[in-house]
Amino acid sequence: MTAGTRYFLVISTWEAGDASLGLPLDFASFGPGTLQFFAIPAVGQFAPNSTVRSSSAAEVLDALNGGTGAMASAITALSALTPTQQQAALEKLTPVSSRALLLASHDASASAFDRVSARLESLRVVDGAFTTPAFANAGGIKTGLSSGDEPKNSGVWLRTYGSEGKQGSKDGFAGYSSKGWGVAFGADRELATGLIAGLALNYSDTSLSFKDQLTGDNNGVTSTQLSVYGSKDYGRIYSEGMLAYSKKHYKSQRDTVVNGIASGEYDGDLWGVRLGGGMAFALSPSTTITPKIQVDWMQLKQYSYTETGGGALALNVAEATTKRLRASLGAQLNHDAIWGSLKLQPFARVFWHHDFQNDGIDSSASFTGGGATFLTPGQKLDEDTYSVGFGVNVFTAKNFTASVAYDGTFGNSYEQNTVQATARWAF
CATH class of the missing domain: 2.40.128.130 (Autotransporter beta-domain)
Known part of the structure; x- marks a missing residue:
């Protein structure tokens, strides 16, 4: 993981036992139980890079952050853009308002x-x-x-x-x-x-x-x-x-x-x-x-x-x-x-x-x-x-x-x- 980058913690395995987890990253295991997790970069946060015309659409995308399926793939791809590129891309995600x-x-x-x-x-x-x-x-x-x-x-x-x-x-x-x-x-x-x-x-x-x-x-x-x-x-x-x-x-x-x-x-x-x-x-x-x-x-x-x-x-x-x-x-x-x-x-x-x-x-x-x-x-x-x-x-x-x-x-x-x-x- 890279310092300064926001991540999601995804729990992949959770078995009943005495394993416990607290945030931020405060976990311990007491006795039987299994806890496995991995981290992925957090995507989204489009609203700060939006304009008056695209802010409402950006807020919807932020709300869908962390989902699965086709929309998750699209959001991940948008997140890879620079802030300037995101601002231009968000304009293209709305109906024509000109x-x-x-x-x-x-x-x-x-x-x-x-x-x-x-x-x-x-x-x-x-x-x-x-x-x-x-x-x-x-x-x-x-x-x-x-x-x-x-x-x-x-x-x-x-x-x-x-x-x-x-x-x-x-x-x-x-x-x-x-x-x-x-x-x-x-x-x-x-x-x-x-x-x-x-x-x-x-x-x-x-x-x-x-x-x-x-x-x-x-x-x-x-x-x-x-x-x-x-x-x-x-x-x-x-x-x-x-x-x-x-x-x-x-x-x-x-x-x-x-x-x-x-x-x-x-x-x-x-x-x-x-x-x-x-x-x-x-x-x-x-x-x-x-x-x-x-x-x-x-x-x-x-x-x-x-x-x-x-x-x-x-x-x-x-x-x-x-x-x-x-x-x-x-x-x-x-x-x-x-x-x-x-x-x-x-x-x-x-x-x-x-x-x-x-x-x-x-x-x-x-x-x-x-x-x-x-x-x-x-x-x-x-x-x-x-x-x-x-x-x-x-x-x-x-x-x-x-x-x-x-x-x-x-x-x-x-x-x-x-x-x-x-x-x-x-x-």
């Missing part, structure tokens, strides 16, 4: 709302007169620039987009990078002058790769969202609303450090509402600015699941629900121009976003190898972020419109960049 997954879930739905908002924006003429000819042109070019075709009051649209994002390490939570793509399809109709109703279907796929102490871990989420939307024009003022349901499917891979990869697969449901409005102001005969306000509410429910792989360090993760309430203030600048046979409308927009409900997802889990349930606190979202975007709408002589746009969202050591393209047909 805001990465929460943002990926919410942003997929918010992006679907943005696609619909962009569609509705394209139906408004520059002077705020939301007329049937404007609908036929599917854009903000004034009715005086109409091709002269018969008014159309129905339309279909298709939009595809790709995005990349990154978050640096913040509040001790690991950073990550994200990549995603999506496609949206919609159909709408003018029910009355200035009143539009429509239906949109959106699919998106986002992958997340973690950095820092979670290097090697990754997650993915796919989202299928159905949205009902509408818009009403009141001269220069408009209002719009959207109601959506989104089905989420998650996949995760987590390196347990000593027991290989633990994989998870589970579902989630999201309900969302967006209400917004704005008022257009003419800066010139061909240029307008429209201040806007919008409010998003979302509720995300992630279902329970059990990981596969990872041995005794695989997790049983409980169901979790979180809500988000976000308000946005901004403005969009539109300019109408003619280039040859094409009608163009370049635009730029800027928004400030404030989250009133920005709590992270606190995860409750337990090891499949045994032990009590532990709680991993979630990372809060940034209260304030801002976004900027620019693009151009292109109108042809027929009932076809196309557009391309870029949007960037920025926060505290966070950014996401999105490029999108849209095609619209009126009939």
Whole structure:
């Protein structure tokens, strides 16, 4: 035995007699009886090397100290790590509590709302007169620039987009990078002058790769969202609303450090509402600015699941629900121009976003190898972020419109960049 090392005393043989044992290592034998023992290094004591995020899991491992079976082997392997290595390993033994997954879930739905908002924006003429000819042109070019075709009051649209994002390490939570793509399809109709109703279907796929102490871990989420939307024009003022349901499917891979990869697969449901409005102001005969306000509410429910792989360090993760309430203030600048046979409308927009409900997802889990349930606190979202975007709408002589746009969202050591393209047909 090594001086300064803590050991367990394991009694291997105990026969009735006058043998006695006292601690620390104070034993004697009087007459018949047998006492045999051996010493093994004490493992555990993970709590001192844990962080706020992993302390609850570390306490569970300490409570399992001295057990047998697969969990005992895992604890022994973890005990062989240095304190610094243990701290990093303990982070990997908890469910993902970074805001990465929460943002990926919410942003997929918010992006679907943005696609619909962009569609509705394209139906408004520059002077705020939301007329049937404007609908036929599917854009903000004034009715005086109409091709002269018969008014159309129905339309279909298709939009595809790709995005990349990154978050640096913040509040001790690991950073990550994200990549995603999506496609949206919609159909709408003018029910009355200035009143539009429509239906949109959106699919998106986002992958997340973690950095820092979670290097090697990754997650993915796919989202299928159905949205009902509408818009009403009141001269220069408009209002719009959207109601959506989104089905989420998650996949995760987590390196347990000593027991290989633990994989998870589970579902989630999201309900969302967006209400917004704005008022257009003419800066010139061909240029307008429209201040806007919008409010998003979302509720995300992630279902329970059990990981596969990872041995005794695989997790049983409980169901979790979180809500988000976000308000946005901004403005969009539109300019109408003619280039040859094409009608163009370049635009730029800027928004400030404030989250009133920005709590992270606190995860409750337990090891499949045994032990009590532990709680991993979630990372809060940034209260304030801002976004900027620019693009151009292109109108042809027929009932076809196309557009391309870029949007960037920025926060505290966070950014996401999105490029999108849209095609619209009126009939």
